Amino acid sequence: MEQMTITAKVQIVAADAEKVLLDKTMSVYRDACNYVSSYVFQSHDLKQFSLNKALYSVLRKKFGLKSQMAQSVFKTVIARYKTILENQKEWIKPSFKKPQYDLVWNRDYSLTQNCFSVNTLDGRVKLQYFAEGMSKYFDHTIYRFGTARLVNKHGKYYLHIPVIFDVEESNISDICNVVGIDRGINFVVATYDSNHKSGFVSGKAIKQKRANYSKLRKELQMRQTPSSRRRIKAIGQRENRWMQDINHQVSKALVENSPKHTLFVLEDLSGIRNATERVRTKDRYVSVSWSFYDLEQKLIYKAKQNQSSVIKVDPRYTSQCCPICGHTEKSNRNKKIHLFTCKNCGYKSNDDRIGAMNLYRMGINYLADSQVPNTVVTE
Template sequence: MAQMSIMAKIQVVASDEDKTLLDETMSVYREACNYVSDYVFRTHDLKQFSLNKALYPTLRAEFGLKSQMTQSVFKTVIARYKTILENQKEWIKPSFKKPQYDLVWNRDYSLTQDHFSINTLGGRVKLPYFAEGMSQYFDRSIYRFGTAKLVNKHGKYFLYIPVTYDVEESDLSDICNVVGIDRGINFVAATYDSKHKSGFVRGRSIKQKRAHYSALRKELQMRHTPSSRRRLKRIGQRENRWMQDVNHCVSKALVVNNPAHTLFVLEDLSGIRHAPERVKTKHRYVSASWAFYDLEQKLIYKAKQNQSSVIKVDPRYTSQCCPVCGHTEKANRNKKIHLFTCKNCGYKSNDDRIGAMNLYRMGINYLYDSQVPDTVAAE
């Protein structure tokens, strides 16, 4: 069995009186986080026990936090510092700018199909919420709620709840279908499967919209005004939401259109952001900002939900190797017209389709050898 976690999002309905109480609680919680963050930055102390000893009385007396809220503040700050240290490898003080509140399940909050109960500075309050899509998660024998986060976005209150559950892992002996997926810009995804069928998700409209956002950002950056900076931020958030929705739809279609126990084979593109010199200057923005990783992550968790698997393989030569005769040569591929022509046997096809076919073959080899291939087999 493997554990799966998804993030459920609900909108909380609050009266004017409740909004005042929530805003006050979230604001004080943020101020307490910044207070603890400053102390940790000076002392480099990330042990909750010693932080409790040094700061607990102050947080209770000066900030008015309740006992459980105080513990949540410590955990929030410690988690933020550990993330920074893991990613940046240095002590950088995080600043908590937006009002927030991290809620421990069954202590700071609880959730039923009728209401959302939350612990505030003014006591416990019960609030209604939009419950669409949440009913499936109330089977306590299957789903478990974790530490949630309450945020205020433009006057609306949203609760983000991590939901964990167990899924059966797909065994290699259960695999009944292999799909090679070549990700790119002209085609978001080109696929080739065990039925020897090819599929394409066109990326031209996405590329054009990204170019529009890029030009708009460039124009706003030249203005250097407060309003242009605010608009830049809104545009970035809007583009990010739109691109995530595109990747959600693409990954969902890939999983839904294939049976359970499918093996999806992707190129390992983890180093693509660090190789801009391989791309022409005018194309570097598109190449570096394309949301390959987001699509990959969405496909991985959706595949697990469908008892399917995803493996990543070395991308070298996947668009240069002939899937018919195995001849590998850089000249086989004409990038300008997206055409692959084997210099040995003359086989012709779209270069993205060739990539998907080679990835499919690497998936077949993986099933035989139980080992991820280092690279596509060359002549």
């Protein structure tokens, strides 16, 4: 069994008096996090026991936090510092700008089919919430709730709840289908599977909409006013939400249209941001900002839920190698018209489809060797 965590997001329904109480609690919690963060930055102390000894009474008296709230503040700050140290390898002081409140399950909050109960500075309150899609998670023999986060976005309150559950791990011997997935801009994905069927999701409409966002952003940047900067930020957030929804739909369709125990094969695009020098300046925004990673992450967790798996392989030559005869040559691919023509055997096809076919072949080789291949290998 393998443990998985997904985040369920529910909107809380609060009256005006309850909104004031939630805002007050989240603001004080945020201020307490910044206070502890400053102390940790000076002391480099990340042990909850010693932080509790040094700052617990201050959090109770200065900020008026309940006992469990104080402990949650320590955990929130420690977790943020550990993330920074793991990623940046240096001590950088995190700043908690937006009001928030991290809630420990069955201590700070509880959730039933129709009620959200939360601890505040002025006692516990019970609130309604929009429960659509949540009902299945209340089977606690399968699902467990973790430490949630309460946030305020544009005057609306949301609870982000980690839902933890176990899924069966997919073994190589169980795999019955392989899908090569070539990600790109002309096509969001091009696929090729064990039934020798190809599939395409066009990126034309997405590319056009992102170009409109980019144009609007440039116009607003030229104004250089406080309102234009706020507008730029709002546009960026809207664009991210829209693109994440597209990736959710694409990854969901890929998994639902494949049987259980499918192996999805992706190119490892982790270095794509370092390749901008090979892209024309006017195309860099599209190439660098395209959300390949988000699609990859959504596919990975959705595949696991379907007892399937994802591997990433070396992307070199996947669009230059002929899947029929194995001849590899840069001139095989005409990027301008998206056409692949093998100089050896004459095989022709869409260049993104060729990439998917070669990724499929690498998946087949992986099943045979139990080892992720470094480059395209054809039989």
